[in-house]
Amino acid sequence: EAQVTQNPRYLITVTGKKLTVTCSQNMNHEYMSWYRQDPGLGLRQIYYSMNVEVTDKGDVPEGYKVSRKEKRNFPLILESPSPNQTSLYFCASSYRERSYEQYFGPGTRLTVT
Amino acid sequence: TQLLEQSPQFLSIQEGENLTVYCNSSSVFSSLQWYRQEPGEGPVLLVTVVTGGEVKKLKRLTFQFGDARKDSSLHITAAQPGDTGLYLCAGAHPGANNLFFGTGTRLTVIP
Numbered sequence: 001e002a003q004v005t006q007n008p009r010y011l012i013t014v015t016g017k018k019l020t021v022t023c024s025q026n027m028n029h030e031y032m033s034w035y036r037q038d039p040g041l042g043l044r045q046i047y048y049s050m051n052v053e054v055t056d057k058g059d060v061p062e063g064y065k066v067s068r069k070e071k072r073n074f075p076l077i078l079e080s081p082s083p084n085q086t087s088l089y090f091c092a093s094s095y096r097e098r099s100y101e102q103y104f105g106p107g108t109r110l111t112v113t
Numbered sequence: 114t115q116l117l118e119q120s121p122q123f124l125s126i127q128e129g130e131n132l133t134v135y136c137n138s139s140s141v142f143s144s145l146q147w148y149r150q151e152p153g154e155g156p157v158l159l160v161t162v163v164t165g166g167e168v169k170k171l172k173r174l175t176f177q178f179g180d181a182r183k184d185s186s187l188h189i190t191a192a193q194p195g196d197t198g199l200y201l202c203a204g205a206h207p208g209a210n211n212l213f214f215g216t217g218t219r220l221t222v223i224p
Binding site for chain 1: 148211214215216
């Protein structure tokens with residue numbers, strides 16, 4: 001089954017404790033991205049990747065890091081999480097660039113206390 | 114910076130009614146997509162429009178891209194409870210590689 005998987009689905013952590021949210025897709029998609037979704041603000045893109053070893057900032061990259069060492073994986077790293085990073089996070093992939101259908105993962109709900 | 118504004122933000126209607134949701138911007142987009150998101154899940158693509166003035170139909174849903182490619186609308190005919198969800202528009206600017214999403218319209222269809 002074609003899908004985007006994220007782990008964990010739920011995470012409660014404390015300020016400053018480094019964490020990684022994993023994202024994997026099995027569709028051989030070139031383009032992957034991370035979004036955060038907040039009430040009243042919609043989905044905002046954090047980082048995106050056009051291909052392996054090619055990443056770029058989206059709309060709200062501050063406080064986040066990403067890497068794309070393999071085509072299928074695109075982890076999101078929070079080196080020092082803060083409460084304002086409490087949000088619902090989605091990973092997405094598409095065949096090529098942003099014009100194509102984006103397949104979204106199920107989401108990761110992160111709470112930073 | 115919010116580049117895509119959706120209206121209305123919330124909409125509650127009776128089953129069988131028609132409705133229109135709007136997605137507006139002052140910027141030109143090379144393509145625009147509509148997604149539907151249900152609670153606990155990620156958004157799912159409904160349609161992509163790329164040509165100014167383009168109209169696409171998906172069963173009871175009609176999507177239109179503005180002539181100037183700055184706005185779009187989604188019209189639902191005879192809404193059903195299964196149409197309940199968060200509707201999101203998303204646009205890509207010419208030459209850019211990232212996608213901008215609107216704030217969404219939360220639709221509730223009451224049986």
